[in-house]
Amino acid sequence: MPPDARSMMRYDAGKKSPLIAYLLWFFFGLFGAHRFYAGRMGTGLALLALSLIGFATVGAVLLVSLIWVVVDAFLIPGWIRRHNNRLIDSLTQGG
Template sequence: MPSARSRRLRKQRTRRNPTDAWLLWTFFGWLGAHRYYIGDWKKGIAMTVTLGGLGLWSLLDGFFLGRRLRRINSGRL
């Protein structure tokens, strides 16, 4: 069973800055840069290969990025 200290350290490591994520989405969303930043590297690769789903996937991520960041930062992945 993990100790309280290891859980706290893991939570600190997964904390992502929302400003950084939004800036990445704004300028490089079509490449999936925000997905790499928040740890969704498999979806990031898919976005890079499809150029953000030809823009549609990137646009939709704009609606859901805030909620995903809150989940990651609260530790509920």
């Protein structure tokens, strides 16, 4: 087999598709799939780690916020009662 034919076969076997890279970017971009596909392992791992840390952080923050909001549901009656009592006091003392 001539060297040119062998090179062409190796090129065809190893070439990447821009369409596949864009599909990976669109659907799995936050996980670095397009970078892994393009052979950029280091930056793919960095993007994957950054995304996982971001999801974990956001998840933790959302969980704390959710707990806070549930606790607030039990505290609201006391807040409103105290506010209304202060309002009554201010209106009766000033009038």
